[in-house]
Amino acid sequence: MRSDVTLRRLDEGLLQDLLDVAVVDADPHEVMPPVAGPAGWTDERRTAFSRFHQSRSLSAEPAETTYAIVVGDAVVGAARLCPLEGAEHAVEAGVWIGRSHRGSGVGSAVLRHLLVLARADGFDSLFVSTKPDNTASQRLLAAMGVDLVREGDSVTAWVDLVATGQG
Numbered sequence: 791m792r793s794d795v796t797l798r799r800l801d802e803g804l805l806q807d808l809l810d811v812a813v814v815d816a817d818p819h820e821v822m823p824p825v826a827g828p829a830g831w832t833d834e835r836r837t838a839f840s841r842f843h844q845s846r847s848l849s850a851e852p853a854e855t856t857y858a859i860v861v862g863d864a865v866v867g868a869a870r871l872c873p874l875e876g877a878e879h880a881v882e883a884g885v886w887i888g889r890s891h892r893g894s895g896v897g898s899a900v901l902r903h904l905l906v907l908a909r910a911d912g913f914d915s916l917f918v919s920t921k922p923d924n925t926a927s928q929r930l931l932a933a934m935g936v937d938l939v940r941e942g943d944s945v946t947a948w949v950d951l952v953a954t955g956q957g
Contacts, residue, residue: 795899797857797869797907800847804858807865809839815888821868846870855907859887859900866891869900871908871916879914885927898930909951916949 847856854872867887874880
């Protein structure tokens with residue numbers, strides 16, 4: 791595993807760094823809910839990105855925990871853990887990594903960090919959903935021995951955090 795990849799809990803200072811990397815190294819549809827208007831990183835979309843994270847993870851009662859993915863000293867993406875409603879002791883993981891850092895082992899390191907964090911928070915299982923064309927994520931999960939299920943336009947997996955131990 792890469793030793794230069796860390797996760798730092800999102801705060802207001804890191805939020806600007808996260809927006810900066812998103813604008814330079816990702817498409818809006820990869821990193822945030824849809825916003826009406828012309829394509830690209832409009833002022834409205836940048837504001838919506840910040841408001842989304844402020845409401846989801848920086849509010850007084852956050853719905854999820856978001857982390858900045860840091861390689862060395864540079865923010866390169868985001869990872870999140872969101873408790874699943876109706877699924878006791880289960881959490882959903884989400885990750886986006888800037889294009890220039892994809893395929894370099896960052897995703898594998900992030901997944902391992904998320905597994906440790908989810909276990910430490912008392913979760914027993916972790917849910918992942920990705921698109922069929924995200925073969926890198928699917929390879930990571932398959933290498934862990936996780937069963938992948940294709941359902942329409944998504945591929946899902948459940949990781950048993952108890953059975954997978956501390957790795």
